[in-house]
Amino acid sequence: MTYLFDINICTKLINNKSDFSERIRERFINLHSNNLCISSITCAGLYLCAIKSSDARKKVDLFLNPFDIIDFDECAAIEYSKIIGSLDQRNKDISMLDSMLAAQAVSRGYTLVSDMHSFKQISPLKLEIWA
Numbered sequence: 001m002t003y004l005f006d007i008n009i010c011t012k013l014i015n016n017k018s019d020f021s022e023r024i025r026e027r028f029i030n031l032h033s034n035n036l037c038i039s040s041i042t043c044a045g046l047y048l049c050a051i052k053s054s055d056a057r058k059k060v061d062l063f064l065n066p067f068d069i070i071d072f073d074e075c076a077a078i079e080y081s082k083i084i085g086s087l088d089q090r091n092k093d094i095s096m097l098d099s100m101l102a103a104q105a106v107s108r109g110y111t112l113v114s115d116m117h118s119f120k121q122i123s124p125l126k127l128e129i130w131a
C-alpha cells in the first residue's frame with residue numbers, strides 16, 4: 001500500500017505536536033519508506049510555512065527525505081473534475097487544494113492519510129484517519 005500524506009499530518013510530524021499520539025508517530029516510523037508520498041501541493045505548503053526560518057526549512061528538508069514527491073498530472077486533473085462534480089451534486093464542500101490532493105490519491109490508487117474527516121465525503125478515495 002502506498003500512502004499520500006496531507007499537510008496536517010506532515011505539519012504535526014515535523015513540529016512534533018504533543019497532541020499527536022506516540023502511537024501515530026510509531027505507525028509513521030514503521031511504514032516502509034518506499035511507500036511514502038507527498039503531493040507537490042503539500043510540499044509547496046510546507047515550504048511556505050517554513051519560509052521565514054532557516055531552521056524550519058531544514059526541518060522540512062529533513063522530513064521530506066524519505067518521501068516521493070508526486071506532481072499533479074493530467075490523470076489527477078480528470079479525477080479532480082469528477083470529485084468536484086460529485087460534491088457539487090450532493091451540495092458538499094471541501095477546499096480546492098484538499099480536492100486536488102484527494103484526486104491525486106484516487107488517480108494513483110494511493111491511500112490518503114489525514115486527520116480531516118471531511119475527506120470521507122469523497123468516493124472512491126481510500127482514506128486513513130490518523131488522529
